[in-house]
Amino acid sequence: MRYLALALQYRVGIILGLTLLISALVVPGFLGLTTLNLGLDRASTIGIIAIGLTVLLIAGQIDLSVGSVFALSGVVSIILQPQLGILPAAVVGILAGMLAGAVNGLLVVGLKVNSLVLTLATMLIFRSIAHWITDSQPVSGIDIMFSLKVSQTYLEIFSIRSALFLAAIVLLHVWLTRTIPGRNVFAVGSNAVAAKESGIASGRIIFLSFMFAGGMAGVAGVLQSLVTNTGSPVFGSELTVMVIAAVVVGGTRLEGGRGSALGTLGGVLTIGALTVAMEFQSVPAYIQQVVSGCILILLVVLDRTVHIRPGTGREPARAVQPITQGGGSA
Amino acid sequence: MSDLVAAAESMKKTERFTRANWVAELASRAGLLIAILAVIAYGSIANPAFFSTGNFVNVLTSMSIVGIVVVGMTFVLVVGGLADLSVPATIACGAILSLGLQPMIGPVPAFVVAIALAGVIGMLNGALVGYAGVNPIIATLGVGTVGLGIVQAAVGGVIVYGTNPASAELVKGRILGIPTVVIIFAVIALIGHFILSRSYWGRWTTATGGNYSAAQASAVPVRAVKAGAFVITGIAAGISGGLLGLTLQSARPLVGTGYEFSAITAVVVGGVSIMGGFGSVPRAIAGLIFVQLLTNVMVLEGVRTPVQGFVLGILIAGAVGMDAALRKRGGG
Amino acid sequence: MTGNKFILAMAAAATLASAGWANAKTVCYVNAADSHAYATPANEALQARAKELGLEILSLSQDFDVQKGTEQLNTCVARGVDGIILWPLDPQAYIPGLARAQQANIPAIIINSPVSDDAKPFLKSFTGPDVYEEGEMAADALNEAMGGEGSVVVIAGQAGNGTTLGRVGGFMDRLKETGSKIEVLDTVNADFDQQKALVMSRDLITRFGDKIQGVYANDDTMARGFIDAWKEAKPSEKMPPIVGINGQKDAFESIRVGDMYATIVQSPAEDGKLAAETIAKILDGEEVDDRLPIPLTVVTSENVDSVEPAF
Numbered sequence: 024m025r026y027l028a029l030a031l032q033y034r035v036g037i038i039l040g041l042t043l044l045i046s047a048l049v050v051p052g053f054l055g056l057t058t059l060n061l062g063l064d065r066a067s068t069i070g071i072i073a074i075g076l077t078v079l080l081i082a083g084q085i086d087l088s089v090g091s092v093f094a095l096s097g098v099v100s101i102i103l104q105p106q107l108g109i110l111p112a113a114v115v116g117i118l119a120g121m122l123a124g125a126v127n128g129l130l131v132v133g134l135k136v137n138s139l140v141l142t143l144a145t146m147l148i149f150r151s152i153a154h155w156i157t158d159s160q161p162v163s164g165i166d167i168m169f170s171l172k173v174s175q176t177y178l179e180i181f182s183i184r185s186a187l188f189l190a191a192i193v194l195l196h197v198w199l200t201r202t203i204p205g206r207n208v209f210a211v212g213s214n215a216v217a218a219k220e221s222g223i224a225s226g227r228i229i230f231l232s233f234m235f236a237g238g239m240a241g242v243a244g245v246l247q248s249l250v251t252n253t254g255s256p257v258f259g260s261e262l263t264v265m266v267i268a269a270v271v272v273g274g275t276r277l278e279g280g281r282g283s284a285l286g287t288l289g290g291v292l293t294i295g296a297l298t299v300a301m302e303f304q305s306v307p308a309y310i311q312q313v314v315s316g317c318i319l320i321l322l323v324v325l326d327r328t329v330h331i332r333p334g335t336g337r338e339p340a341r342a343v344q345p346i347t348q349g350g351g352s353a
Numbered sequence: 354m355s356d357l358v359a360a361a362e363s364m365k366k367t368e369r370f371t372r373a374n375w376v377a378e379l380a381s382r383a384g385l386l387i388a389i390l391a392v393i394a395y396g397s398i399a400n401p402a403f404f405s406t407g408n409f410v411n412v413l414t415s416m417s418i419v420g421i422v423v424v425g426m427t428f429v430l431v432v433g434g435l436a437d438l439s440v441p442a443t444i445a446c447g448a449i450l451s452l453g454l455q456p457m458i459g460p461v462p463a464f465v466v467a468i469a470l471a472g473v474i475g476m477l478n479g480a481l482v483g484y485a486g487v488n489p490i491i492a493t494l495g496v497g498t499v500g501l502g503i504v505q506a507a508v509g510g511v512i513v514y515g516t517n518p519a520s521a522e523l524v525k526g527r528i529l530g531i532p533t534v535v536i537i538f539a540v541i542a543l544i545g546h547f548i549l550s551r552s553y554w555g556r557w558t559t560a561t562g563g564n565y566s567a568a569q570a571s572a573v574p575v576r577a578v579k580a581g582a583f584v585i586t587g588i589a590a591g592i593s594g595g596l597l598g599l600t601l602q603s604a605r606p607l608v609g610t611g612y613e614f615s616a617i618t619a620v621v622v623g624g625v626s627i628m629g630g631f632g633s634v635p636r637a638i639a640g641l642i643f644v645q646l647l648t649n650v651m652v653l654e655g656v657r658t659p660v661q662g663f664v665l666g667i668l669i670a671g672a673v674g675m676d677a678a679l680r681k682r683g684g685g
Numbered sequence: 686m687t688g689n690k691f692i693l694a695m696a697a698a699a700t701l702a703s704a705g706w707a708n709a710k711t712v713c714y715v716n717a718a719d720s721h722a723y724a725t726p727a728n729e730a731l732q733a734r735a736k737e738l739g740l741e742i743l744s745l746s747q748d749f750d751v752q753k754g755t756e757q758l759n760t761c762v763a764r765g766v767d768g769i770i771l772w773p774l775d776p777q778a779y780i781p782g783l784a785r786a787q788q789a790n791i792p793a794i795i796i797n798s799p800v801s802d803d804a805k806p807f808l809k810s811f812t813g814p815d816v817y818e819e820g821e822m823a824a825d826a827l828n829e830a831m832g833g834e835g836s837v838v839v840i841a842g843q844a845g846n847g848t849t850l851g852r853v854g855g856f857m858d859r860l861k862e863t864g865s866k867i868e869v870l871d872t873v874n875a876d877f878d879q880q881k882a883l884v885m886s887r888d889l890i891t892r893f894g895d896k897i898q899g900v901y902a903n904d905d906t907m908a909r910g911f912i913d914a915w916k917e918a919k920p921s922e923k924m925p926p927i928v929g930i931n932g933q934k935d936a937f938e939s940i941r942v943g944d945m946y947a948t949i950v951q952s953p954a955e956d957g958k959l960a961a962e963t964i965a966k967i968l969d970g971e972e973v974d975d976r977l978p979i980p981l982t983v984v985t986s987e988n989v990d991s992v993e994p995a996f
Contacts, residue, residue, distance in 0.1 A: 057763040057765075058763065060763065061759055061760060061763040064756070064759060065756050065759070065760070068752070068756070085490070130670060130674070134673070134674040134677055134678070135677045136670075136673040136674055136676070136677045137627045137628065137673060137677075139435060139436070139490070139627060140617070140621050140627050140669060140673045141669075141670055141673055143614065143617065143618075143669060144665075144666040144667070144668075144669035144670040144673070145666060145670070146666070147662045147663070147665055147666035147669070148662070148663055148666035148667065148670075150659075150662060151659040151660065151661075151662035151663035151666065152659075152663070154658070154659035154662070154844055154845065155659045155660070155663070157845075159659065159844035159845045159874075160845065160850065161775050161776065161777055161778065161845060163776075163777040163801070163803075167780055167781065167784075167803065170780070170781040171781055171784055171785070174781055174782075174785065247752060247755075250755070250781060251751075251752075251755045251777070251778035251779070251780075251781060251782075252777060252778070252780060252781055253775060253777040253778035255751060255775060255778065255845060256844070256845050257751065257843070257844075257845040257846065258751060258752050259752060260750065261748070261750045261753070262752070264494060264498075267490075267491075267494070268491075268494065268495075271491050276488070277488040277490055277491060278488065299760060302743075302745050302757065302760050303743070303760070303764060305742070305743050305744040305745070307506070307719045307720075307744075307746065308718070308719045308720070308746035308748050309501070309502040309503075309505035309506050309606075309719060309720055310502065310506060311502075312498050312499070312501065312502035312505075313498075313499050313502035313503060313506070315498065316495045316496070316497075316498035316499035316502060317495075317499055319491065319494070319495040319498070320481065320487075320492070320495040320496065320499070323481075323487045323488070323491050323492070323495070324481070324485055324487060327485050327486050327487055400892070402891045402892055402894065403891075405891070407891065407918060408891045411887040411888070411891060411917075411918070414887070414917075415883075415884045415887060418880070505719075505720045509725065511720070511721075511722060511725045511726070512722045514935075525913075525917075597880060600880075600883075600913075601879045601880060601883075601909075603879065603906070603935070605720075605721075605722060606720050607720075608878075608880070649888060652873070652885065652888035652889075652892065653888060653891060653892045655871055655892070658844060658873065658874045659844070
């Protein structure tokens with residue numbers, strides 16, 4: 024029983040291990056440096072956005088608009104290149120992402136509305152803006168050589184993207200576990216009312232979490248646009264689902280209050296490894312969907328089993344609660 | 354323990370309207386009606402083609418397919434199940450099977466089997482959400498992904514064509530000048546409305562969404578009720594998909610993409626609370642009518658597609674904002 | 686997680702293993718989607734032809750997501766394949782990935798859709814129909830049907846999608862180029878979806894009514910949507926000339942009964958086959974042309990019985 028409990032606790036690690044093991048057995052030459060480099064690079068776009076969403080989910084909120092913000096930031100960073108130059112334009116792109124996040128945060132906290140529906144609305148709005156400013160045409164950047172530089176591999180393992188992702192996830196881990204603001208996020212997510220009563224400014228934390236999530240989506244979008252030298256309004260339309268899946272596979276709960284940076288790392292790497300392994304074997308996309316969907320369901324069901332307290336057999340009352348209690352400080 | 358306290362705390366908040374607050378209730382109902390009338394008025398002035406029987410029949414026909422999903426989705430929101438994101442998969446299941454099985458078992462059995470299988474997908478969702486307590490977003494996302502994958506694998510990823518033109522004529526035909534799909538939609542909406550407002554099941558649904566623990570304490574089979582909402586949506590989406598397949602006479606795996614968001618949009622704009630415990634089928638359909646008329650006017654006026662998305666986004670944001678404001682006043 | 690030595694050992698094993706494959710050449714095929722009316726038969730034809738030619742195909746599906754495709758190019762390079770066939774969904778975004786392939790000495794060709802001229806140095810060839818040319822041919826067909834003047838609506842695919850850009854761009858440019866007096870009333874995006882096309886066509890018909898003297902749909906499924914909408918709204922009136930693209934069976938039927946004026950056949954089987962043959966030639970060290978078109982046939986009521994539908 025104890026081993027079982029332990030296994031359940033480290034289920035993300037186990038799934039990741041199993042994925043790697045099976046891949047290594049089935050795919051010849053899977054556990055090589057190139058695969059590692061590739062898997063990391065493939066995972067980093069999802070990963071960078073997942074970092075923002077991890078914080079947001081822990082705070083008890085969700086953001087469906089990250090895919091649109093991803094596209095919008097990328098478009099902004101490319102469209103401004105001729106006027107501002109590459110790096111300043113990239114910074115403006117990231118700022119645009121933060122601004123989009125701030126809009127989400129302001130509306131959720133200010134109007135005290137459910138973030139699921141609100142970000143569904145802003146998802147449409149941000150995507151429309153991206154189409155609007157580009158007239159639905161992909162825009163290309165000014166210097167393709169720069170793109171090649173950005174996407175280069177260093178030390179045979181890291182691309183700029185994947186190094187950034189790994190560094191950020193370590194920082195996030197430290198921040199969430201070692202600092203007071205980090206712990207306050209958990210407090211807000213598990214019980215916004217109680218958190219407020221104990222003097223935590225939950226509204227502000229939620230607002231900042233949204234801004235952070237928007238900013239990270241912006242970083243990922245700008246990097247994607249720099250790597251491909253293209254800003255396109257259709258980028259990232261499938262991303263949101265993948266990112267949410269990665270974060271949830273990593274054990275972060277949509278109900279808020281629980282989650283970890285390392286779990287997200289595990290989730291992101293699992294999805295990255297799975298994608299690369301299945302692509303190496305030419306597995307059709309729809310079978311890939313079935314496999315990743317099954318893993319998602321398996322892990323959330325396991326997650327539920329761990330947290331139904333032994334003896335009572337009843338689900339905790341929180342489970343019936345919607346993602347959030349409006350602005351959290353109502 | 355603090356979990357329970359928090360839950361109870363927020364339950365109180367989700368009680369949207371107290372009896373003393375029927376004014377707010379009235380305002381929110383009238384608000385939507387006024388909005389619909391305003392769109393009609395504007396449309397009639399702006400474009401002579403708008404106020405015509407032909408155009409209204411168009412709008413009705415166009416909204417019927419998504420409307421059937423809206424009826425199901427209303428149950429999901431009212432029961433506190435947030436949203437069913439597996440709708441694209443269930444629609445695809447309905448459309449592909451109702452066409453693909455035609456040569457083997459005939460059009461009517463094919464239609465029935467398609468809907469039954471869509472119902473099975475709904476049952477999976479229901480089991481995960483109602484009984485295993487998994488968050489609905491994740492559960493329906495996962496089940497939808499797997500379901501769509503299986504459907505695609507089953508047909509090898511290509512388009513399935515209809516082989517029975519008679520069935521298509523039936524669905525595309527008109528009865529007393531009203532398109533058949535509109536009549537089917539109206540019947541389903543009436544049944545949905547009856548179940549939600551007049552039956553035990555409906556009362557249980559509202560109670561479960563309003564206050565889960567209290568409903569459980571008063572012997573409401575909360576788990577079954579919650580699971581039931583997803584089964585209803587599965588079946589509704591299956592019917593919708595079947596009709597879609599029959600009208601188009603072709604079905605591809607991605608035929609249902611976007612319907613989940615259209616349905617949620619309509620329900621939310623109709624003022625059904627995403628927090629659960631409040632809402633009715635007529636409200637959701639009013640929301641749908643408003644969205645559809647608005648889109649119709651925008652297309653008639655030649656508004657570009659991106660701008661339409663923008664306006665729709667603003668509309669949803671406004672609707673949830675209003676919902677929150679009313680809830681706040683209603684709950685004290 | 687694992688010791689360095691272990692990784693190194695595995696890497697060594699991988700190198701050996703890949704050396705072992707060198708006999709059967711592996712080609713990475715980044716396709717548009719696994720599950721699509723046109724792409725699926727094209728993929729199948731490509732696979733079948735490659736097998737005959739003794740090539741191993743590593744098939745990756747972008748699922749119409751450009752971002753995914755740009756990353757899949759990296760997978761191909763990392764996999765150390767012998768050649769790459771790319772189905773581009775964007776004119777620009779793949780260039781850095783193609784450049785990386787070139788650095789790794791992997792020859793690459795593109796299939797089906799064009800890319801911008803900046804990508805030329807990194808490509809050996811472009812095989813397949815030219816979506817831009819299809820737009821031009823559609824313009825010519827419609828011009829002919831309408832006697833060079835009148836007003837039309839354009840039902841386009843997804844906004845921002847490469848095929849849409851080509852098919853609309855070619856159409857518009859050609860009208861201008863030939864000095865046609867055809868005026869475009871409106872262009873709507875129906876995302877290559879029959880139902881969306883049906884709904885939008887109803888609105889277009891309400892809005893423009895008899896001003897619609899011609900229709901250009903970016904593919905046959907959307908043309909079908911317009912036909913159904915017209916029959917609903919004006920059952921007794923004559924259908925305006927409609928030009929679609931793809932050459933589906935369904936469209937052939939419509940042309941026979943006079944609902945459609947023309948479609949442009951591009952055969953997915955030819956498309957896939959040509960790409961496989963071209964990459965095989967390149968791997969054998971032969972020189973190939975940088976542009977290898979597949980035949981595009983305009984089908985009208987005159988030749989509808991002598992041409993095979995594409996799918």
